[in-house]
Every structure is written in structure tokens, then in C-alpha cells.
Amino acid sequence: MDVVLGFDPSWLPAAIGLYADAGLGTKEPARLAAALRASHAVATAWDGARLIGIGRVVSDGVYYATVFDVAVAPAWQGRGVGRALMAALEGSVPAGARLYLTATFGHEGFYRGLGYRRHRTAMAKYPDGASPYLDGDEGGDDDASP
Numbered sequence: 321m322d323v324v325l326g327f328d329p330s331w332l333p334a335a336i337g338l339y340a341d342a343g344l345g346t347k348e349p350a351r352l353a354a355a356l357r358a359s360h361a362v363a364t365a366w367d368g369a370r371l372i373g374i375g376r377v378v379s380d381g382v383y384y385a386t387v388f389d390v391a392v393a394p395a396w397q398g399r400g401v402g403r404a405l406m407a408a409l410e411g412s413v414p415a416g417a418r419l420y421l422t423a424t425f426g427h428e429g430f431y432r433g434l435g436y437r438r439h440r441t442a443m444a445k446y447p448d449g450a451s452p453y454l455d456g457d458e459g460g461d462d463d464a465s466p
């Protein structure tokens with residue numbers, strides 16, 4: 321397994337398939353390409369020519385960095401791919417920057433094992449309707465990014 325930093329449009333369709341397979345919802349190609357291009361770092365994991373994992377960081381490059389959209393192909397989960405992706409993403413962030421993320425339900429322990437801790441005052445505002453990730457919302461689509 322190899323981990324590579326950077327975005328290449330040639331693997332965009334594979335990334336969309338990977339996100340769907342991993343339960344992170346349906347990504348629209350043009351929007352996902354724009355988001356990947358604008359990210360501070362994109363890490364991908366490969367088994368030969370096959371995309372098996374992806375994740376990205378949005379950052380100001382100095383103080384703050386937020387990890388988004390980490391996904392490993394179901395057949396490869398539990399084999400260290402997610403840990404390797406996170407190591408590559410963290411390595412792209414300047415020393416001293418604070419790291420943030422929101423986990424999907426049931427995967428909090430993955431990040432806890434990498435040293436992340438629950439934030440006492442984290443808040444979020446979603447413009448696109450109810451989300452089971454937000455206090456007070458009962459409905460919404462939990463088959464999507466938090």
C-alpha cells in the first residue's frame with residue numbers, strides 16, 4: 321500500500337465511488353474536484369493502481385487545520401490504511417497548528433486512538449437542513465459527512 325499527497329483529476333471517479341462505498345454519501349464531480357483542489361492537502365492510498373483510501377485537510381497553513389472526508393474502501397478497513405492516511409495528512413500540517421475534525425458515528429474511537437480528544441465547546445452550523453450530528457435535530461441524513 322502506498323500513500324500519496326496531491327490531487328489528480330484522473331482518479332476523481334474512483335474517489336466518488338470510494339466515498340459512496342464507505343458510506344460518506346454521493347459526491348457531485350465538479351464540487352468534489354473544486355473542494356479537493358482548494359484543500360491544503362489531499363492524501364490517497366493505493367493498492368497498485370486501485371484507489372483504496374482518501375482524506376483531506378483544510379487549513380490556513382499556520383494556526384488551524386481541519387481533517388475532512390477520510391474514507392477507506394470497505395475491503396481494506398481494519399488494515400492500517402486509515403492510520404497511514406492520517407499520518408500523511410498530519411505530516412502536511414505545520415508544527416504547532418491545532419487539528420480539528422468531526423467523526424462519523426461509531427468511528428470516534430479511531431480518532432481517539434490517534435490522540436484526538438472530545439472538544440468541550442465545538443459548534444457547527446449547517447445550511448443544508450437537519451443533521452443527526454447536530455444537537456436538537458432528530459432527522460436528517462446520517463449516510464453522509466458529519
Ligand SMILES: CC(C)(COP(=O)(O)OP(=O)(O)OC[C@H]1O[C@@H](n2cnc3c(N)ncnc32)[C@H](O)[C@@H]1OP(=O)(O)O)[C@@H](O)C(=O)NCCC(=O)NCCS
Pocket residue numbers: 342343344389390391392393396397398399400401402403404422423424426427428429430433
Ligand atoms: C474510519 C476509517 C477511516 C478507519 O480506517 P481503517 O483503515 O479501517 O483504520 P485502521 O485500520 O488504520 O485503524 C487504526 C486503528 O484504529 C482502530 N479503529 C479503526 N476503526 C475504529 C473504530 N470505528 N472505532 C474504534 N477504533 C477503530 C483500529 O482497530 C486500529 O487500532 P490499532 O492500531 O490499535 O490496531 C474507516 O473505517 C472508514 O473509512 N470508515 C467509513 C467512512 C467513515 O466513516 N470515515 C470517517 C469520516 S470522519
